[in-house]
Every structure is written in C-alpha cells, then in structure tokens.
Amino acid sequence: MFPTEVEQLTLFPAGTLDHASLLVTPGSDEARKMTATSGRKLSEYLRRSDPVGLLARMLLDTSLWGSTTSLLTWKASATPRRRLLFRLVPSVPRTDEIESLLWRTPHANCYTGAREYGEGWMNIQTAVKMWPTPRSSDGEHGGPNQRDSRGNYALPGAVHHSQSELAGQLNPEWVEVLMNFPPGWTEV
Amino acid sequence: MNPLDALADFIASYPQPALLGQPQYDWEPPRVAIGVKNRVARLKALGNAVDPLQIFPIMYAIKTIDDLLNCEKVTA
Numbered sequence: 001m002f003p004t005e006v007e008q009l010t011l012f013p014a015g016t017l018d019h020a021s022l023l024v025t026p027g028s029d030e031a032r033k034m035t036a037t038s039g040r041k042l043s044e045y046l047r048r049s050d051p052v053g054l055l056a057r058m059l060l061d062t063s064l065w066g067s068t069t070s071l072l073t074w075k076a077s078a079t080p081r082r083r084l085l086f087r088l089v090p091s092v093p094r095t096d097e098i099e100s101l102l103w104r105t106p107h108a109n110c111y112t113g114a115r116e117y118g119e120g121w122m123n124i125q126t127a128v129k130m131w132p133t134p135r136s137s138d139g140e141h142g143g144p145n146q147r148d149s150r151g152n153y154a155l156p157g158a159v160h161h162s163q164s165e166l167a168g169q170l171n172p173e174w175v176e177v178l179m180n181f182p183p184g185w186t187e188v
Numbered sequence: 189m190n191p192l193d194a195l196a197d198f199i200a201s202y203p204q205p206a207l208l209g210q211p212q213y214d215w216e217p218p219r220v221a222i223g224v225k226n227r228v229a230r231l232k233a234l235g236n237a238v239d240p241l242q243i244f245p246i247m248y249a250i251k252t253i254d255d256l257l258n259c260e261k262v263t264a
Contacts, residue, residue: 051253055249058192058252061190062190062193062245064195064199131207136231136235139228140228142231162208168222171221172226172234173224186226187230
C-alpha cells in the first residue's frame with residue numbers, strides 16, 4: 001500500500017472497528033455479517049486493482065469467516081515499512097467479563113448431545129469435547145500421559161483416556177479425518 | 189455477491205469425526221491401531237499440517253481471480 005493510504009487509517013473514529021457488538025453471539029449469522037462489515041470498511045482503503053488488490057478485497061468482505069467461540073473483527077495496522085497489514089482478530093464477548101472467560105453456563109438444553117449449537121454458541125457439552133490439535137510430536141513422543149504446557153492431554157492421551165477399552169497407538173488414518181484430509185492422504 | 193460466500197455451506201457440512209468421549213461414526217477409521225506403516229512419520233506430517241478447509245477459501249479466491257483475468261484476456 002502507499003503511505004497516503006496508511007495515513008488515512010487514522011480517520012476512523014476510535015473504536016469504530018475495534019469493538020464487536022456486545023449483543024452478537026459468536027458463530028451466528030449476525031457475527032459473520034459483522035466480520036464482513038468490518039472488512040468491507042477496510043477494503044475501501046485499498047486502491048490497488050491488480051490481482052493482489054482483488055484478492056485482498058475478496059478476502060476482506062466475505063461473510064465466510066466465523067468462529068463458534070469468538071467474535072472476529074478485521075483490523076488494519078501499518079508495518080514499519082508503511083505497508084497495510086490486515087488481521088482477523090478474535091475477541092470474546094464482554095456481556096460479562098468473568099463469565100465469558102469460564103465455561104458456558106449449563107442451561108436447560110444441556111441434556112442434548114454435543115454439537116447442539118443453540119443460538120450460535122458452542123454449548124458447554126460441545127466445548128469440553130473438542131479434540132486437542134494434532135502435534136508433530138504425537139507419534140514419536142505420544143505417550144498416553146503426554147500433556148501440553150497447560151496440563152491438558154495431548155491428542156494421544158485424549159484418545160487413550162476417552163475410551164478405556166482402546167488398545168493400540170494413535171492412528172494416523174483417524175488423524176487425517178480429524179484434520180479434514182482425504183483418507184490415505186499421508187500414506188506412501 | 190462475494191464468490192467466497194458460496195463456500196459457507198460446503199465448509200459447514202464437511203463431515204467431522206465424533207467428538208471427544210462420543211462413540212465413533214461408522215465411517216471413521218479407528219482412533220487407535222496397531223502396526224500402522226510409517227505411523228510416526230505420518231503423524232509428524234499431520235501435526236505440521238494446515239487444515240485444508242482453512243486454506244481452501246484463499247486458494248479458491250486466487251483461482252477465481254485468475255479465471256476472471258484470463259477471461260478478460262480472451263475477450264480483449
């Protein structure tokens with residue numbers, strides 16, 4: 001981007017693009033629209049009409065980006081060389097600061113299984129059932145008691161402790177599915 | 189309409205394995221196995237990988253723009 005474009009970013013009123021609406025719940029259509037709106041506002045400052053500019057606009061103003069746990073807002077900043085840098089920044093709703101940092105409060109529909117998202121939120125029964133992210137060391141150092149820096153089980157441990165009758169080691173074919181790769185993708 | 193918006197349903201409906209503590213779906217490979225060839229190397233690759241669904245919209249956008257520009261070249 002050009003230096004003039006960077007300077008124009010200061011014309012945004014403070015907080016216009018920084019704070020997500022307090023009433024919007026993550027994962028809802030409203031949250032996605034809000035993300036797209038924040039990106040669309042920033043895309044107005046893109047002057048380039050070459051392929052890179054078109055790509056930036058397309059990525060900024062789509063309503064595709066969403067999260068079931070956080071609100072996503074596009075933010076712009078300038079690099080030391082005065083280039084524009086766009087980032088999709090997650091934020092937790094601040095309806096109640098303390099509550100939002102804890103597990104979701106159990107509610108009447110908690111008898112339902114996981115993946116019941118209700119009003120767009122990942123409910124408590126889903127949040128506790130997310131698999132840990134696979135790590136490159138899961139094979140070599142993937143003992144059942146291996147934990148991450150927060151003390152949570154790594155993927156091999158989570159699998160091992162989820163079903164007591166399991167025998168064997170973490171199966172890469174299942175991890176392929178977990179990572180949304182086609183079956184057999186890493187098979188050589 | 190932004191071409192990327194059309195991907196929302198595809199990504200949302202992409203089959204996901206059963207969650208932690210739930211019985212597996214019939215189509216899932218078993219979570220653990222014995223004697224899988226190249227197990228450590230495959231897990232290392234997967235642990236360093238990016239979920240294709242995360243990068244898919246960006247690659248799709250690049251292709252869409254490339255198609256658009258090629259189309260303009262042909263008609264010019």
